[in-house]
Amino acid sequence: MQMAGNVQHLNPAGLHRNPAYAQAVVVSGHVTTIYVGGQNAVDASGNIVGKGDIGAQTEKALLNLETALAAGGAELQQVVKWNVYIVHGQSAQAGFEAFQKVWGHRPNPPVLTGVFVPALAHPDFLVEIDAIAVVPQR
Numbered sequence: 001m002q003m004a005g006n007v008q009h010l011n012p013a014g015l016h017r018n019p020a021y022a023q024a025v026v027v028s029g030h031v032t033t034i035y036v037g038g039q040n041a042v043d044a045s046g047n048i049v050g051k052g053d054i055g056a057q058t059e060k061a062l063l064n065l066e067t068a069l070a071a072g073g074a075e076l077q078q079v080v081k082w083n084v085y086i087v088h089g090q091s092a093q094a095g096f097e098a099f100q101k102v103w104g105h106r107p108n109p110p111v112l113t114g115v116f117v118p119a120l121a122h123p124d125f126l127v128e129i130d131a132i133a134v135v136p137q138r
Helices: 054-070 090-101
Strands: 006-010 023-030 029-038 078-085 110-119 127-136
Touching: 006 110, 023 054, 029 054, 054 090, 054 127
Parallel strands: 078 110
Antiparallel strands: 006 023, 023 029, 029 127, 078 127
């Protein structure tokens, strides 16, 4: 039995475009799965937002993630997996507070992995977040 499916790579308006990676990948079939690559605190022009402020960077990274999810037909509450990378020495609590500000108190929180890392792709990045969302077909 052959199943229909589709893989779509997205670089939505409002997010920085980089030829090395897509901002999100959507896999569809009986469900649509959206894989969003690591989001940092970068605006659509490639400028870093909130230099030195993990709270501001976490909030911008989540807003970027939300933009990528929307381009794939998903919303934050459909995220089933988060990976959060925090530069060693930064306050996980300040980052979590900013995360909660955007996430709120939704039912059925997804699984989450938080990792302290020595550095990210740019020396001004303090946090990076990627996600997987699943949207059932209607």
